[in-house]
Amino acid sequence: MAFQDPQYLRETASQTAGPYVHIGLAPGAAGFDIYRQELGFDITGPNAKGEKIRVEGIVIDGMDSPIKDVLLEVWQANSEGHYAHPEGGGPVEEGFRGWGRVITDFETGEWGFDTVKPGPVMGRNGRMMAPHLNFWIVARGINIGLNTRMYFEDEAEANAKDPVINMIEWERRRATLIGKRSVRDGVTVYRFEIRLQGEDETVFFDV
Amino acid sequence: MKPAEFYQRNREIHPPALTPNYKTSVARSPRFSLISLQNSMSEITGPTFGHSDIDAIDNDLIKNYAKAGDPIGERIIVHGRVLDENARPVPNTLVEIWQANAGGRYRHKKDTYLAPIDPNFGGCGRTLTDENGYYFFRTIKPGAYPWRNWVNNWRPAHIHFSVFGTGFVQRLITQLYFEGDPLLKHCPIVHAIPDADAIDRLVARLDLNATIPLDTIAYKFDIVLRGRRSTLFENRLEGN
Ligand SMILES: [Fe+3]
Numbered sequence: 001m002a003f004q005d006p007q008y009l010r011e012t013a014s015q016t017a018g019p020y021v022h023i024g025l026a027p028g029a030a031g032f033d034i035y036r037q038e039l040g041f042d043i044t045g046p047n048a049k050g051e052k053i054r055v056e057g058i059v060i061d062g063m064d065s066p067i068k069d070v071l072l073e074v075w076q077a078n079s080e081g082h083y084a085h086p087e088g089g090g091p092v093e094e095g096f097r098g099w100g101r102v103i104t105d106f107e108t109g110e111w112g113f114d115t116v117k118p119g120p121v122m123g124r125n126g127r128m129m130a131p132h133l134n135f136w137i138v139a140r141g142i143n144i145g146l147n148t149r150m151y152f153e154d155e156a157e158a159n160a161k162d163p164v165i166n167m168i169e170w171e172r173r174r175a176t177l178i179g180k181r182s183v184r185d186g187v188t189v190y191r192f193e194i195r196l197q198g199e200d201e202t203v204f205f206d207v
Numbered sequence: 208m209k210p211a212e213f214y215q216r217n218r219e220i221h222p223p224a225l226t227p228n229y230k231t232s233v234a235r236s237p238r239f240s241l242i243s244l245q246n247s248m249s250e251i252t253g254p255t256f257g258h259s260d261i262d263a264i265d266n267d268l269i270k271n272y273a274k275a276g277d278p279i280g281e282r283i284i285v286h287g288r289v290l291d292e293n294a295r296p297v298p299n300t301l302v303e304i305w306q307a308n309a310g311g312r313y314r315h316k317k318d319t320y321l322a323p324i325d326p327n328f329g330g331c332g333r334t335l336t337d338e339n340g341y342y343f344f345r346t347i348k349p350g351a352y353p354w355r356n357w358v359n360n361w362r363p364a365h366i367h368f369s370v371f372g373t374g375f376v377q378r379l380i381t382q383l384y385f386e387g388d389p390l391l392k393h394c395p396i397v398h399a400i401p402d403a404d405a406i407d408r409l410v411a412r413l414d415l416n417a418t419i420p421l422d423t424i425a426y427k428f429d430i431v432l433r434g435r436r437s438t439l440f441e442n443r444l445e446g447n
Contacts (some may be wrong), residue, residue, distance in 0.1 A: 024305025085252035099254035141231030143222035
């Protein structure tokens with residue numbers, strides 16, 4: 001196992017989050033109140049500029065059934081394409097964290113959150129990346145968190161030039177990363193169905 | 208500023224997605240290969256947390272849900288450091304844990320195991336590492352519990368850990384096990400990990416030096432997140 005030089009440490013191995021992940025990361029959903037504030041339920045803070053949007057979806061397993069105990073985390077830039085991080089490309093609004101924790105309805109597996117649409121983000125070698133949300137998905141039966149991205153249906157021109165989308169050899173698989181846009185009660189809603197298996201298996205990344 | 212990317216994840220020490228002895232993984236494992244992606248700003252950044260996000264008592268599971276007394280069970284300290292693959296401490300990073308009570312029962316509306324709920328035990332805690340990457344929890348040693356996989360599967364005593372790091376690609380969920388647990392060698396979730404050394408590093412060691420005499424037993428558990436290269440990549444707009 002000489003994968004790394006022995007002077008380096010090796011990463012701690014992943015284990016499934018299990019069925020009771022909510023106790024640790026969203027105890028209110030497990031059925032009890034313990035912390036002054038749970039983290040990850042306000043993605044943008046009060047001062048975020050840009051278009052307010054809602055993102056909704058479902059995670060579907062290989063038996064075509066919704067996964068009702070999945071937990072997702074989202075990581076996104078603000079409307080100017082800056083992440084709330086020292087290396088995030090520029091300043092963000094006061095209170096903007098850009099990170100959210102998303103849990104499903106235990107009966108239906110549907111999930112959703114409110115945020116702002118991110119701007120284009122500077123990619124490697126000076127190539128702009130189309131606006132996107134980064135997702136990390138854990139659940140019982142998932143041994144190591146799954147990474148994917150949601151792009152926006154109404155950004156067709158930017159998506160066509162996106163260096164990450166273009167790296168995916170199979171054009172039909174690229175479509176699995178596009179959130180479908182609709183307007184409901186005056187709010188722009190993007191729907192992102194994540195499929196773990198099947199012909200339309202979502203593209204997952206080794207990042 | 209030119210950012211540095213993280214080392215490629217060594218997938219050989221992690222469980223693969225599909226591990227049929229852990230039955231739930233069969234329908235929940237992607238079948239296509241992952242698409243390998245070089246880090247961009249979207250990967251090397253990640254959320255940051257501060258002391259305004261949490262309270263000091265959040266890392267004391269003996270007290271953070273106590274109503275009319277302390278929870279039942281063996282009082283333990285779990286402590287250690289969060290490091291990266293370069294053996295450098297990861298300071299100010301959020302560590303969250305959750306676990307069953309001493310009887311092996313979770314405070315979760317979906318857990319129906321017949322062991323009783325402990326009225327004084329919530330079963331979750333969180334803390335930030337200090338400037339040396341050090342973290343500390345006080346809790347109750349969790350009990351083993353049965354689960355539906357094979358008809359007679361029992362999870363070894365374990366504490367679930369969630370850790371962030373500085374970049375979203377360091378995000379990790381794992382489980383801490385206890386030295387000497389006879390159930391370890393029978394657990395399909397543990398043995399989803401193909402590498403014996405990687406399993407061994409999930410086993411917390413009794414730490415008599417950190418034990419508080421006549422009060423609390425201690426276990427030490429270090430966590431290693433992905434490390435970063437020292438070379439930088441270009442992310443300035445072409446032509447600038
Ligand atoms: Fe568990």
